[in-house]
Amino acid sequence: ENEPSVSITVVGASGDLAKKKIFPALFALYYEDCLPKVSIYFSFINPGLSFCNSNFAYKGYLRNMVSRTLTCRIDKRENCDEKMEQFLKRCFYHSGQYDSEENFAELDKKLKKHEGGRVSNRLFYLSIPPNIFIDAVKCASLSASSGNGWTRVIVEKPFGRDSESSAALTKALKNYLDEDQIFRIDHYLGKELVENLSVLRFSNLIFEPLWSRQYIRNVQLIFSEDFGTEGRGGYFDNYGIIRDIMQNHLLQILALFAMETPVSLDAEDIRNEKVKVLRSMRPLQLEDMVVGQYKSHTKGGVTYPAYTDDKTVPKDSLTPTFAAAALFIDNARWDGVPFLMKAGKALHSKRAEIRVQFRHVPGNLYNRNFGTDLDRATNELVIRVQPDEAIYLKINNKIPGLGMRLDRSNLNLHYAARYSKEIPDAYERLLLDAIEGERRLFIRSDELNAAWALFTPLLKELEEKKIIPEYYPYGSRGPVGAHYLAARYKVRWGDLN
Ligand code: BG6
Numbered sequence: 294e295n296e297p298s299v300s301i302t303v304v305g306a307s308g309d310l311a312k313k314k315i316f317p318a319l320f321a322l323y324y325e326d327c328l329p330k331v332s333i334y335f336s337f338i339n340p341g342l343s344f345c346n347s348n349f350a351y352k353g354y355l356r357n358m359v360s361r362t363l364t365c366r367i368d369k370r371e372n373c374d375e376k377m378e379q380f381l382k383r384c385f386y387h388s389g390q391y392d393s394e395e396n397f398a399e400l401d402k403k404l405k406k407h408e409g410g411r412v413s414n415r416l417f418y419l420s421i422p423p424n425i426f427i428d429a430v431k432c433a434s435l436s437a438s439s440g441n442g443w444t445r446v447i448v449e450k451p452f453g454r455d456s457e458s459s460a461a462l463t464k465a466l467k468n469y470l471d472e473d474q475i476f477r478i479d480h481y482l483g484k485e486l487v488e489n490l491s492v493l494r495f496s497n498l499i500f501e502p503l504w505s506r507q508y509i510r511n512v513q514l515i516f517s518e519d520f521g522t523e524g525r526g527g528y529f530d531n532y533g534i535i536r537d538i539m540q541n542h543l544l545q546i547l548a549l550f551a552m553e554t555p556v557s558l559d560a561e562d563i564r565n566e567k568v569k570v571l572r573s574m575r576p577l578q579l580e581d582m583v584v585g586q587y588k589s590h591t592k593g594g595v596t597y598p599a600y601t602d603d604k605t606v607p608k609d610s611l612t613p614t615f616a617a618a619a620l621f622i623d624n625a626r627w628d629g630v631p632f633l634m635k636a637g638k639a640l641h642s643k644r645a646e647i648r649v650q651f652r653h654v655p656g657n658l659y660n661r662n663f664g665t666d667l668d669r670a671t672n673e674l675v676i677r678v679q680p681d682e683a684i685y686l687k688i689n690n691k692i693p694g695l696g697m698r699l700d701r702s703n704l705n706l707h708y709a710a711r712y713s714k715e716i717p718d719a720y721e722r723l724l725l726d727a728i729e730g731e732r733r734l735f736i737r738s739d740e741l742n743a744a745w746a747l748f749t750p751l752l753k754e755l756e757e758k759k760i761i762p763e764y765y766p767y768g769s770r771g772p773v774g775a776h777y778l779a780a781r782y783k784v785r786w787g788d789l790n
């Protein structure tokens with residue numbers, strides 16, 4: 294009876310993220326009965342963008358949008374339609390400007406009406422352009438936080454463009470919210486295999502003892518997409534792939550991968566260890582970075598566009614759509630081990646993976662089986678974050694038979710074969726955590742500062758010197774410079790073997 298209610302308001306609900314991720318995730322949580330019993334979901338939409346003007350029309354839109362973009366794990370199930378109708382009964386829409394206190398005060402009234410006098414907790418998900426971010430936070434915290442329970446705000450990147458703008462944003466946010474009300478999302482932290490990294494390391498005896506410079510030759514963090522910035526050029530051109538993927542998604546994975554054992558699994562203990570790793574890293578150097586941009590390519594009669602063919606991108610844009618970098622952690626565990634990152638759009642495949650290449654076996658009795666190419670004989674642990682989640686370990690094995698020949702085979706934990714349960718989308722995990730006040734998978738402000746400190750000097754240098762990206766054809770494996778960069782550290786990219 295007296296259970297507090299939770300009101301979730303998505304500010305910027307007509308945007309792509311809300312359509313493709315936030316609402317499908319909310320529905321999936323609803324379907325699984327994971328959301329608090331008394332909960333309502335508001336869509337805050339800018340009237341200029343609005344295509345419907347009543348709750349009824351809005352629900353029609355929502356039904357359509359959610360079912361179209363639903364992560365397929367729900368729509369195959371029973372009672373989906375029935376659940377959808379129940380879900381929609383809790384969905385409301387509110388039209389207004391994201392930076393208007395008055396419009397937020399109106400939202401407050403509506404929220405109160407639906408909350409029906411209960412203690413109510415309020416979660417705001419800001420999925421809006423960075424330039425109106427602070428105003429929206431201000432309005433939400435001043436005019437729509439009278440729910441007499443907690444108020445939390447989920448914010449999406451970009452958290453600034455560099456150290457200075459990020460610090461300014463943090464300072465401005467602090468005027469309206471306490472740090473523990475701010476949930477900075479990095480959805481890669483909500484991915485199943487990223488979350489599993491700590492389990493792999495800290496609950497298996499066989500990995501952690503090997504997890505250092507003593508046994509690991511290099512670590513590779515690879516992100517690639519087989520499509521370009523289609524439709525997002527306007528946003529992307531102001532940020533580029535380094536800010537879009539490396540400074541956050543890949544760096545977060547790196548921190549989790551490389552951190553020391555935390556005191557406990559509490560959010561603060563984990564984030565303390567992550568920030569230590571970030572602060573032990575050397576800021577990136579221009580010579581340890583390769584940048585690229587995709588150009589048009591015709592294949593099988595189809596012409597794929599160049600990045601600069603996008604109408605919202607200036608013709609002379611130098612913004613990188615690909616980058617490769619070598620990073621180093623100057624601490625006792627990782628001294629001298631290259632952490633190579635590679636991120637790109639419009640490449641030949643879509644994948645995100647972590648590759649750990651181990652050192653050569655000393656005095657290997659079987660060396661002669663590998664000729665001169667000992668790199669091919671080393672163990673490699675691959676954590677395939679997506680698609681087709683898997684963890685596999687490459688080992689040397691005797692080919693059965695009377696001879697003595699070896700090959701490399703995989704010990705393979707293939708999720709689809711091992712687990713019958715579908716993997717929830719990252720946004721489901723993160724939304725649920727925000728509702729439960731679990732901060733483990735959200736970015737603390739000191740982590741953010743440390744992340745920017747690593748990338749800011751390099752980003753400035755790239756822009757000041759107007760470094761020309763290496764052009765690569767749409768759908769290719771990216772600029773050849775990435776190979777030279779890796780070769781400088783005696784590394785071969787594992788995804789190309
Ligand atoms: C976002 C980036 O953070 O992550 C996008 O802004 C990118 O450019 C996306 O496409 C990739 O996420 P996922 O979950 O589809 O791998």
